[in-house]
Amino acid sequence: MIEQLFNSLDETVKQSTLNDFRNFMSIHEGVTKWSIYSDYCIDDSSKLYNSATFTLIPYINAFDEVRATLKELAPKDLKKTKEVNQLFCEFIKSGYMFNLSILFKSGKEHVFHGIQKEAYFNSFDSLNDNLSEWIKNTPSMKDYYSKIIKKNNFMKQELARKTFNFKLLNNILLVGVPPTKRGKRTLSPQLSE
Template identity: 30%
Template structure:
């Protein structure tokens, strides 16, 4: 089982579970549907952190109404916005949404010192073997899908042997899968939803290898808490293949978190006053004293990985 995922599961269950359970209390129906929306701020040399942000949003209204409301309060992504609308702040703080951000200081190079190519290769092979065992035992009823996953893994293994292989992109892909799986697992142990739809900003993380990021996320979601083989007693977990622009408004939610948290020096609170005004507004209006978000810092020192639940309280 992936060591990063195990550390995240332990941290979230110990440090964030009570807050997340309180968030879920009004939503005890077993038929609720959720959107897991993600965006990323990675490889920006002007930022201090690489950030993977996810927002878990209840399907509480018609999608067109949700999109229109977000668009009215945040017509542009944070990079192109001049300020942050009051209605948008109200929405991201509302009772129908919970935010998770995974923050890696840029000098950690996406945890390269811990999450090596050898480790990634081993984990991809592990997922391939899990698929094989599950097909043989017919433990999931997903045999056609698992065979497709194996085809994608075969392609990945071939590319990993080439000198042109993009190790950094693969690390982004697998980290995205790990982070999403940790959230899906937290939801799984605290509620009984009927469906979760993952919606991501469209870039190489999602497009490369026909969406293997979702495969990696989905397989680890199925495996938790056991690594023997997946269980079929899970909610329906899906990935949106809609066009890039259809969910733009929803993606704007994690975009604001990723863009803001990437700008913050986690070791120096005084630096908050030096942020751009729009980032300061968002920090003060949504991040400080928040009861509906988890900001997880991951850091590698001397090949040892540490994870922290970071809170801003005033």
């Protein structure tokens, strides 16, 4: 099921998004500092879809300047606006920022639907094994990796509770688990590529 999601996403990105992103990057060639912002709509019954939107902005202007411009063009939250300022639309389309929105299915069609509790335990165990190896190979990072192992063990304790909210965990994983080097997702957070 996860592979279907990412095959579909891959096909979409290869059709136009990748070229659009390359064009965006060529316009901002030489920019070395970037800001990325995200917004999520998950399990909101008043919305048609679950979605994640990411916005990449070159750090050409200080964030306060960008925020002031956005506030001037859209003084209220767009969700509370009946009519969007045309200048705001032009600003969004100007090429100053790059937006990517991803739609996700919910319920039984949710990408993580049907994953058994044991798979989560195995993922955290596998991550802890990797972190233990990293401690051996990178002793200077021992404290950092040890903290992550401690957090993973706490998470395993939480997973064992009968009242654990798997729906929430699945939604967190949906928007928070980066792909591995091979482009496939794992249930374990990837700390280093």
